[in-house]
Amino acid sequence: MKSDSLFLIGRRLLQAAPVVMGIIVVTFILTRALPGDPAVFFAGPAADEKSIAEIRASLGLDKSWPEQFWVYLQNLSRGDLGKSISTGQPVMEELATRLPASLELTLMGLFLAVAIAIPLGMLAATRPNSLVDHLCRLVVTIGVSLPTFFTGLFLVYIFYFLLGLSPAPLGRLSIIHIAPDHVTGFYLIDSLIAGDFEVFRAALYQMILPASTLAIFALAPLARMTRAAMLGVLSSDFVRTARASGLSRKTILWVYAFQNAILPVLTTLGMVFSFLLGANVLVEKVFAWPGIGSFAIEALIASDYAAVQGFVLAMALMYVLLNLAIDILYTVVDPRIGLEG
Amino acid sequence: MESRNPLLVVEELSLEFRTRTGVVKALENVSFEIEKGQTVGVVGESGSGKSVMSYAIMGISDPAARITSGRIVFGGISLFEKSRQQLQEMRGRELSMIFQSPRTALNPIRTIGRQLEDVIYRHSSFRGRQIRERALELLSRVHIPDPEKRYRAYPFELSGGMCQRVMIAIAISSNPWLLIADEPVTGLDVTTQAVIMDLIKDAARERNMGTILITHDLGLAAEYCDRIIVMHSGHVVEVADTEHLFMRPRHPYTAKLIGATPNASRDLAELSAIPGNLPDLRAELPACRYSERCEHFAQDCLESPLPRLETETGHHVACRYPL
Numbered sequence: 082m083k084s085d086s087l088f089l090i091g092r093r094l095l096q097a098a099p100v101v102m103g104i105i106v107v108t109f110i111l112t113r114a115l116p117g118d119p120a121v122f123f124a125g126p127a128a129d130e131k132s133i134a135e136i137r138a139s140l141g142l143d144k145s146w147p148e149q150f151w152v153y154l155q156n157l158s159r160g161d162l163g164k165s166i167s168t169g170q171p172v173m174e175e176l177a178t179r180l181p182a183s184l185e186l187t188l189m190g191l192f193l194a195v196a197i198a199i200p201l202g203m204l205a206a207t208r209p210n211s212l213v214d215h216l217c218r219l220v221v222t223i224g225v226s227l228p229t230f231f232t233g234l235f236l237v238y239i240f241y242f243l244l245g246l247s248p249a250p251l252g253r254l255s256i257i258h259i260a261p262d263h264v265t266g267f268y269l270i271d272s273l274i275a276g277d278f279e280v281f282r283a284a285l286y287q288m289i290l291p292a293s294t295l296a297i298f299a300l301a302p303l304a305r306m307t308r309a310a311m312l313g314v315l316s317s318d319f320v321r322t323a324r325a326s327g328l329s330r331k332t333i334l335w336v337y338a339f340q341n342a343i344l345p346v347l348t349t350l351g352m353v354f355s356f357l358l359g360a361n362v363l364v365e366k367v368f369a370w371p372g373i374g375s376f377a378i379e380a381l382i383a384s385d386y387a388a389v390q391g392f393v394l395a396m397a398l399m400y401v402l403l404n405l406a407i408d409i410l411y412t413v414v415d416p417r418i419g420l421e422g
Numbered sequence: 423m424e425s426r427n428p429l430l431v432v433e434e435l436s437l438e439f440r441t442r443t444g445v446v447k448a449l450e451n452v453s454f455e456i457e458k459g460q461t462v463g464v465v466g467e468s469g470s471g472k473s474v475m476s477y478a479i480m481g482i483s484d485p486a487a488r489i490t491s492g493r494i495v496f497g498g499i500s501l502f503e504k505s506r507q508q509l510q511e512m513r514g515r516e517l518s519m520i521f522q523s524p525r526t527a528l529n530p531i532r533t534i535g536r537q538l539e540d541v542i543y544r545h546s547s548f549r550g551r552q553i554r555e556r557a558l559e560l561l562s563r564v565h566i567p568d569p570e571k572r573y574r575a576y577p578f579e580l581s582g583g584m585c586q587r588v589m590i591a592i593a594i595s596s597n598p599w600l601l602i603a604d605e606p607v608t609g610l611d612v613t614t615q616a617v618i619m620d621l622i623k624d625a626a627r628e629r630n631m632g633t634i635l636i637t638h639d640l641g642l643a644a645e646y647c648d649r650i651i652v653m654h655s656g657h658v659v660e661v662a663d664t665e666h667l668f669m670r671p672r673h674p675y676t677a678k679l680i681g682a683t684p685n686a687s688r689d690l691a692e693l694s695a696i697p698g699n700l701p702d703l704r705a706e707l708p709a710c711r712y713s714e715r716c717e718h719f720a721q722d723c724l725e726s727p728l729p730r731l732e733t734e735t736g737h738h739v740a741c742r743y744p745l
Contacts, residue, residue, distance in 0.1 A: 317526070318523065318526040318527045319526065319527055319528055319529045321482065321521070321527070322521060322527045322528065322529075322589070323529070323540075324482045325513055325518070325519040325521075326513065326518070326541045326544070326592060326593075327510050327511060327513035327541075327544060327545065328514070328540055328544055329510065329544065330510075332544075336540070337529050340531060340532075341530070341531060414531065415531050416533075416576045416578075417530065417531070
């Protein structure tokens with residue numbers, strides 16, 4: 082059994098390779114197809130034909146697309162995503178500092194959402210039409226109907242402006258704190274590694290509102306799916322068998338029902354995670370979070386295509402990795418996976 | 423032998439479902455008894471209340487079900503006086519049940535060994551290594567070839583017949599006094615049917631276990647049961663020893679059921695369908711729920727109460743004008 086799953090995981094990894102290759106091609110073409118000439122933008126309004134041509138040559142944009150692609154591939158293999166035209170910094174470096182900020186926020190949001198949605202969905206399913214069930218319905222409705230930027234602003238208004246409970250929505254740390262040494266790029270983890278609980282607390286406070294904003298958004302589909310999956314499983318034949326065998330309520334609920342209900346929830350989780358990466362862009366704007374979302378918007382406006390290319394590539398790779406992780410989790414939970422194909 | 427002390431007594435049991443479209447009177451004044459070691463068949467069309475009745479005995483009725491009257495006495499004690507906790511402990515230990523479609527009746531993502539262990543752990547004092555040994559012993563008891571290997575198999579890796587054997591192993595793991603088999607061989611091929619039925623019969627004989635065999639297959643009931651209960655839309659219409667019932671059915675419905683059952687000595691053309699359908703159990707019902715379909719209908723069949731006669735010793739029929 083063990084070696085079977087390892088084999089499956091290995092095969093799944095191999096399957097991801099052509100996808101990654103496709104992503105590289107698409108990002109290259111996509112960014113070249115964007116409207117606007119980066120050489121003109123970069124040269125500034127006062128530039129003449131000659132200086133624009135010089136800049137174009139220095140950016141390598143005068144070469145043919147296949148040539149440019151070859152150069153792009155070579156650079157990629159060295160981990161070089163090119164320089165951002167607007168900031169002058171290597172794109173790789175920008176991503177390396179900004180990606181952890183976005184990831185930390187997204188994961189925190191997802192964690193909060195899962196921690197609330199799954200128990201809520203389970204309680205709602207075991208007590209249909211009870212108070213918890215109605216609460217679940219309410220939360221789901223709120224979650225799907227409120228746009229994230231609104232939730233974000235609303236939370237800031239209540240908890241920062243009116244109540245003064247939360248720190249100013251100005252990034253990952255307030256100015257009086259110094260960022261911990263870079264290890265993982267996640268402030269919560271790095272501050273713990275450094276043993277600096279003061280910074281840990283500050284970073285956590287800073288994160289509560291934006292993470293809650295994301296969580297409220299992610300909660301709805303998760304809670305609804307958990308409830309529906311649990312209801313389905315609880316009325317299934319094998320739960321009836323478990324009840325007829327006198328197994329305890331706890332065993333039936335957690336071992337028999339929950340483990341089966343978790344499968345569709347996992348799929349939803351993958352989807353929600355990708356929604357969250359998208360929702361991030363607006364939330365980062367509202368909370369001045371120095372993540373890749375805000376970086377990408379600026380790059381897009383400036384036709385900064387090394388940056389856009391880097392961003393799209395990073396995101397796409399993350400989707401691939403995420404789906405891979407979900408698939409692997411699936412093989413671990415469900416022995417039937419891998420039979421087909 | 424302590425024969426005057428029935429294992430299970432169901433007494434005037436009535437059960438209804440509260441649904442959005444009305445109250446469904448699924449069982450009405452159902453009464454019968456089972457002795458130790460006896461195999462009793464419950465036959466009737468789909469929707470006649472066979473499964474609802476067995477779930478009520480097991481205490482695993484749907485939340486929408488309400489028992490409105492009657493008693494279920496098991497081993498001399500009324501089950502309705504037991505707490506939920508006590509009932510839970512009795513299920514699987516003293517009362518067991520196996521179901522139709524065994525492949526969906528087992529948890530699809532847990533190995534059959536683990537599922538068997540779960541039940542052994544729950545109901546016995548075996549721990550650790552002993553549980554596994556007991557589980558393997560049970561698997562070989564139900565003639566599962568190579569139990570060591572099957573132990574780690576998932577239900578989807580086994581055939582329907584194998585899964586039903588696992589179900590039987592689970593059901594008899596604590597040597598229950600009563601086994602309810604709800605359509606245990608429906609959907610299995612004929613040779614597997616015989617094997618599974620023989621397993622159930624042997625297990626029952628070894629343990630002097632009472633068995634309720636729920637089936638719509640009269641032939642099967644005739645072959646394996648000592649007594650037969652005929653149900654029609656929530657009523658017990660006839661109860662008799664198997665031989666009596668087939669030799670001389672007294673209720674028109676039973677006679678029709680027998681007439682609708684194919685056997686080797688009869689032409690298919692001779693089979694007759696029972697006219698009409700089961701009545702809508704949400705509506706106002708006549709005393710005899712079969713009256714609408716009955717060829718011997720008389721006006722006073724609609725009048726309450728439904729007569730219950732004992733035409734011979736042990737042969738009960740719920741009909742004003744028995745055949």
